[in-house]
Amino acid sequence: MGLGVGHGCQNQGFSKKKVHKVSDKLFDEQVYLRTGRKLDLHAAEDVINIPAKYSSLFGNEGEKLSLTLKDIAKFVSYHLLRNEESGSVNLDKRGRFDHNKSTLVKNKLGQSPIIDELISEIIEQLGLERRQLWPDAKKAAICLTHDVDSLDGTSYLCLRKGWWYSKFLQNCCELRFAQAATWRSKIKRWKQLREDPIFAIDKWMEVEDKLGFRSTFFFFGLKHSLSREGRRYSYKDQKVRDATRRLCKSGWEIGLHGAYYRHLDLDYLKEQKQRLEDAAGNEITGVRQHFLRVRFPKSWDLYHRAGFKYSSNMGWSGGFNGFRAGTCFPNHPLHENGFCEIPFQLMDLPIIKNPETYFNLFLDYVTKVKSVGGCMVIDFHQEYFDESESPGVNKTYRMILDYLSGDKELWIKPLREVHNHFSSLLQG
Numbered sequence: 001m002g003l004g005v006g007h008g009c010q011n012q013g014f015s016k017k018k019v020h021k022v023s024d025k026l027f028d029e030q031v032y033l034r035t036g037r038k039l040d041l042h043a044a045e046d047v048i049n050i051p052a053k054y055s056s057l058f059g060n061e062g063e064k065l066s067l068t069l070k071d072i073a074k075f076v077s078y079h080l081l082r083n084e085e086s087g088s089v090n091l092d093k094r095g096r097f098d099h100n101k102s103t104l105v106k107n108k109l110g111q112s113p114i115i116d117e118l119i120s121e122i123i124e125q126l127g128l129e130r131r132q133l134w135p136d137a138k139k140a141a142i143c144l145t146h147d148v149d150s151l152d153g154t155s156y157l158c159l160r161k162g163w164w165y166s167k168f169l170q171n172c173c174e175l176r177f178a179q180a181a182t183w184r185s186k187i188k189r190w191k192q193l194r195e196d197p198i199f200a201i202d203k204w205m206e207v208e209d210k211l212g213f214r215s216t217f218f219f220f221g222l223k224h225s226l227s228r229e230g231r232r233y234s235y236k237d238q239k240v241r242d243a244t245r246r247l248c249k250s251g252w253e254i255g256l257h258g259a260y261y262r263h264l265d266l267d268y269l270k271e272q273k274q275r276l277e278d279a280a281g282n283e284i285t286g287v288r289q290h291f292l293r294v295r296f297p298k299s300w301d302l303y304h305r306a307g308f309k310y311s312s313n314m315g316w317s318g319g320f321n322g323f324r325a326g327t328c329f330p331n332h333p334l335h336e337n338g339f340c341e342i343p344f345q346l347m348d349l350p351i352i353k354n355p356e357t358y359f360n361l362f363l364d365y366v367t368k369v370k371s372v373g374g375c376m377v378i379d380f381h382q383e384y385f386d387e388s389e390s391p392g393v394n395k396t397y398r399m400i401l402d403y404l405s406g407d408k409e410l411w412i413k414p415l416r417e418v419h420n421h422f423s424s425l426l427q428g
C-alpha cells in the first residue's frame, strides 16, 4: 500500500479538505478513451510509482511517491473537474477564477498537459496498450476557433470618433505625445478607410479555405447591438444572419458566445441559443462564454440543461495561455449527463508584438499535445484580422496555418467533429 493521496499532500495541490465532489469516473473514462479498456478501480490494489516530475503536484517536492490506482483516480478527477475553482474565493476582477491562484500555475506546471502525461505514465506501468485515437492514423487533433466579439467597425462611428478625439486631446494635455500620436493616426486611418476593417468573416474563410481547413465561430445571441455587454451586434442584424448561414452552408461551425452578464442564468442561456439558431438556421451545440466567465462545475450543468453538447472554456485569456486543467483531452466533467468539455490552450491578443514568440509557443504546445495524443484548440478573434487595427495577429495566424498545412500528423477539424469523434470512441 502506497501513500494515500490525502496523506502527505497538505499543500495547495490536493487535500481531502478541499474536495467538494470527486468521482473516479473521469479517470476511468480517460483510461478507456486511450486504451479501450475499463479498469476496475474498486478492486484495484495496483500501486503506481509516481516519478519525481509529478511530485510537486502531490505536495512532495522532489520525492518519488507510490500511490494506489484508486487514489490517483481521485487525484486526476480533482484536477479535471477543477475542484479548486468551486466556491466564491480566488476570483479576479471579472468574477472568474484567478489564473495566478491555480495550483498548476503556482507549481509551474501549467504549460504542459501534466495530467495527461501522468495518465500516460500509469497506462505504461499497467502494461496497457494504447489505441489509435484519431482518424487516418493522425497523432493528434487541432481545432481552429474564432470568438466574434465584434462584427463591424462602422456602427456608432461618429460617437467613437468623438471618443478617439477626446483621448487624443487628453494625452496632449498630459504631455503623453507617443499615445497622442497613436490616437491621431487611428483617426487619420479611419478617415481614409474604404472598407470596414473589423468585418472579416469572409477573409477568415478565404485563408482557411485555401488550405482546406474549417473552423468554429462563436457568435453572440444578443437582442440589441448596444447594451451593457458593450457595442456588439444583434442576432436580427442581416449581416449576422447572412454571415452565419454562409459559414454553415460551407462547412464551418457556429457556436454560441455566451454573454458576460447573467452568465449563470439558465433561461437567458436558452434565449441566446434560440436567437442564434434563428439567425443561423442551424442547431447550435457548442458554447464558449465571453471573457471565459464561467464557474465550474455550475456552468457545465447549465449548458447541459440549456441543450448544449459541449463547451470549450477550459483555458486562460488575457495573455495567459496553457493547460488550465493539465489536459488537452475532451472529457465528460459531469459524467452522468454526457456533457463534454473540450479544453483550449492558446488565445490571441488585440496586438501580438512578437509573432515569432507566439508562434514558437504554439509549436511548443503542438509538440506536447502530440506527445500525449490529445487535441489542441486555438482561439483567434474575428475582429483582429486587420493588421493596422491589430498588428501581429493576422501574421501569427498565417504562420500557424502555414505550419498546419505541412504537418500531416494532425487531424484539423471544427470542435463539433472532435466532439462527435470523441463520443463515438467512448461508445465504441
Ligand SMILES: [Zn+2]
Residues within 6 Å of the ligand: 147, 148, 149, 257, 289, 290, 291
Ligand atoms: Zn469574447
